[in-house]
Amino acid sequence: xxxxxxxxxxxxxxxxxxYSKAFAMVRMTIVESDHAVEAVMSAGAGQANVILYQYRxxxxxxxxxxxxxxxxxxxxxxAAYDRALASGxxxxxxxxxxxxxxxxxxxxxxxAFLSDPEGHPIEIASIDVAAFTTTEQIVTIQP
Numbered sequence: 795x796x797x798x799x800x801x802x803x804x805x806x807x808x809x810x811x812x813y814s815k816a817f818a819m820v821r822m823t824i825v826e827s828d829h830a831v832e833a834v835m836s837a838g839a840g841q842a843n844v845i846l847y848q849y850r851x852x853x854x855x856x857x858x859x860x861x862x863x864x865x866x867x868x869x870x871x872x873a874a875y876d877r878a879l880a881s882g883x884x885x886x887x888x889x890x891x892x893x894x895x896x897x898x899x900x901x902x903x904x905x906a907f908l909s910d911p912e913g914h915p916i917e918i919a920s921i922d923v924a925a926f927t928t929t930e931q932i933v934t935i936q937p
Contacts, residue, residue: 798842799864801914804855806833806848812911813844816881817866817874837866855912863907863915874918875906883908883916 803809810833813819822842825832833846844864868874871889879885886907893902903921910916 796841798845800832800845800847801864802847802849802855803912803914804848805912806831806846809833809846809910809912810835812882813846816878816883816910819844857913863917865917865919867919867921869920871904871906871918871920875908878908878916878918882911884911886915889918 801809810821813835814821817837819835819837822834822836825834829850831848831850834842835844835846837843866874875885875889886909887905889904889906891902891904903919905917905919908916908918
């Protein structure tokens with residue numbers, strides 16, 4: 795099973811450029827219908843990770859609050875954060891180390907938060923997955 799995030803955007807071309815430049819994503823294809831255009835983006839391995847979705851009717855978009863950030867996992871949070879800012883992102887929380895603990899695991903991660911040019915929240919994180927004993931654990935983030 796694969797999970798793909800779909801972001802509704804106002805300017806499909808600009809957002810495709812941002813995600814390509816900031817996170818080295820590649821546009822796999824464009825899907826067009828009567829009501830929308832979608833750019834299917836991949837971060838690697840030929841799998842879709844993000845779909846940028848633009849309505850054709852020009853409706854005004856507003857960001858809600860009932861969702862979390864799009865998360866990119868990398869070995870170098872600071873470099874990815876700097877690249878995203880240079881590509882047009884806006885800083886929310888600069889890179890920082892955060893401890894975590896949960897059932898049968900503990901460790902730390904490095905994370906940063908920013909928004910894309912249209913305000914969608916993004917988290918960039920690096921985590922030592924070896925700290926987990928199973929893939930089904932719930933981890934409580936401890937600042």
